[in-house]
Amino acid sequence: MADQHDGSRVVALVPAAGRGVRLGESMPKAFVPIGGSSMLTLAVDGLIASGVVDHIVIMAPAELIGEAPVLLGIVETTGPVPVSVVSGGAERTDSVRAGIAAALNTPKTVSHFLVHDAARALTPPSLIERVVAELRAGQSAVVPGLPVADTIKTVDAHGDVTGTPDRSVLRAIQTPQGFEAQLLRDAYASGLHATDDAGLVERFGAHVRVIPGDPLAFKITTPLDLHLARTLLAERADAALTTGLPR
Ligand code: C5P
Numbered sequence: 001m002a003d004q005h006d007g008s009r010v011v012a013l014v015p016a017a018g019r020g021v022r023l024g025e026s027m028p029k030a031f032v033p034i035g036g037s038s039m040l041t042l043a044v045d046g047l048i049a050s051g052v053v054d055h056i057v058i059m060a061p062a063e064l065i066g067e068a069p070v071l072l073g074i075v076e077t078t079g080p081v082p083v084s085v086v087s088g089g090a091e092r093t094d095s096v097r098a099g100i101a102a103a104l105n106t107p108k109t110v111s112h113f114l115v116h117d118a119a120r121a122l123t124p125p126s127l128i129e130r131v132v133a134e135l136r137a138g139q140s141a142v143v144p145g146l147p148v149a150d151t152i153k154t155v156d157a158h159g160d161v162t163g164t165p166d167r168s169v170l171r172a173i174q175t176p177q178g179f180e181a182q183l184l185r186d187a188y189a190s191g192l193h194a195t196d197d198a199g200l201v202e203r204f205g206a207h208v209r210v211i212p213g214d215p216l217a218f219k220i221t222t223p224l225d226l227h228l229a230r231t232l233l234a235e236r237a238d239a240a241l242t243t244g245l246p247r
Contacts, residue, residue: 010112115176
């Protein structure tokens with residue numbers, strides 16, 4: 001754990017209160033099963049497996065708060081990585097704000113926050129470790145990003161193209177996004193708005209560093225993404241079975 005060797009304390013905030021309308025499933029997205037576990041459980045498992053997170057705060061839909069720990073097979077613990085479940089809000093930013101408040105409502109000091117979408121259920125623990133390593137090396141805001149494969153165009157309200165940004169300088173940003181705790185608190189308290197946490201911190205005037213992302217940290221948004229995630233997990237389960245067989 002982080003706080004056992006350098007005094008830093010990393011709290012992961014997991015927004016999981018979205019409806020997931022684009023996914024077309026009947027339950028809130030984070031609770032949709034993939035290979036026997038929910039997306040949220042897989043995301044939390046990845047955070048724990050990284051070995052660099054000291055506390056996890058899940059922001060769940062209000063009506064599922066009571067059931068969340070059971071549904072997820074998560075026990076709110078006082079163990080090595082305690083997991084808390086709190087109510088999220090109407091917008092993702094409201095959910096993150098609720099998570100920050102819950103994390104700070106404990107006697108222990110928080111040095112860094114990670115904000116990690118439950119919908120990025122297959123994020124490798126190694127990516128989480130790399131984000132925290134950059135924070136420990138002194139960066140105040142760190143986000144993983146991948147080069148974009150498609151050409152991106154800006155368009156107006158009629159669908160007419162207004163520009164084509166140079167693709168080589170674009171990055172598709174993933175999570176976990178990592179921040180010095182005070183910076184994220186101040187950015188959220190500023191009243192500014194942005195579509196992601198790093199965007200908010202940028203508007204607040206802070207420097208954000210992009211490190212190489214990982215294709216497996218893709219966000220499960222559409223039925224095609226869900227199919228890909230389920231296929232990847234089924235392949236992993238098959239591989240584990242095969243390697244477990246006697247020769
Ligand atoms: O909808 P989208 O895929 O962008 O959501 C990203 C993450 O934010 C998801 O894990 C979702 O559950 C979470 N979210 C939230 N509260 C909301 C909306 C989204 O925690 N009001």
